[in-house]
Amino acid sequence: MSSALPEQLADADFLAFTLKHPEFYPASSFVLNNGTQCEIWDTGVICFTPVRYGNNDIVLSSGVHGNETAPIEICAALTKDILQEKLQLTERVLFLFGNPAAMNAGVREITDNMNRFFSGAHQIDAAVLATAAFENQAQQLGLSFEKLRCARLEQYVSRFYQVMPTGRQRALYDLHTAIRGSKFEKFAVYPYLHDKPWSEQQFSLWGSCGVNTFLLMQTPATTFSYYGAQSHNAHAFTLELGKARPFGENDHSRFAEVAVLLRQLISGEVINTKAFVETDFQLFEVYRSINKQTEAFELCFAANIENFTQFPIGTVLARDQGIEYKVDQPGEALIFPNAKVAIGQRAMLMVKPVSVAGRTA
Ligand SMILES: [Zn+2]
Known part of the structure; x- marks a missing residue:
């Protein structure tokens, strides 16, 4: 059967496509031969809905910091396999490449650190966002691209979760790498849950791919993961998976377990997890x-x-x-x-x- 991909995505490289249109791309959609609905909502934003899907609505976000390339490359590989029908999804998935302009420039951010402007900290009114024309919107509104992007990403995440009936499992995994090395190479920031219990299932899930260190936050934040947890009741984490290096210079053997886990999560493969035992983990809280x-x-x-x-x-x-x-x-x-x-x-x-x-x- 011939490819169902639109001409501009003929190579199934959604990352390259994103980087060619770093600030904006008009919405479009198409259907793969296996029936998977593919909706591009904006540059770097693609929503996949397989014909049959389970109870999980999963957001995989990378590149909120533009120079944290390993997770971007992992997600680019996943989207490519989905678009080429090598990977059959069993869950709805929204992929977000956060800051394409910064990715092109090889920097963490152009003007503003995106992970400080979620949960409304961008201060962009939804009504203003709705009325301004989409193209060149940052210039029109006199805002940094990053603040605008945060406001837009919030809208996409809301749309992704809210078109479905309530009662489904929501996840938002915001994938990063750190500026520096770490005593614990992989760790997760677990956003403040307002005294709701921490999820043993999520500890076990991430522990299965070597994320054994968790920083448990005790206050609200303006990060993407806090936004996902607080605004949408999603299992949400900022996942720090290693050290930031330029595109093409990552040692993917260091990220292999995480890449496999993400693939299993969205394609219904069995994931081998251990029951949660606190002593298997390094748990920290913020002191100051x-x-x-x-x-x-x-x-x-x-x-x-x-x-x-x-x-x-x-x-x-x-x-x-x-x-x-x-x-x-x-x-x-x-x-x-x-x-x-x-x-x-x-x-x-x-x-x-x-x-x-x-x-x-
Ligand atoms: Zn980061």
């Missing part, structure tokens, strides 16, 4: 966030320090104008240090070990 307050802010450790590095009590971690930040908790570890953030933003997060006993379901 250290924000950059002035241009004088400096970090007091080697630039190549790994995430989850622990220090003795009393160690000076950072200095800002008139302030010195010292370790004051046993087991206190740092993650995401970045002195180059804007004034007022988080320059590092300090975490400490935690137990979830009695707080899982």
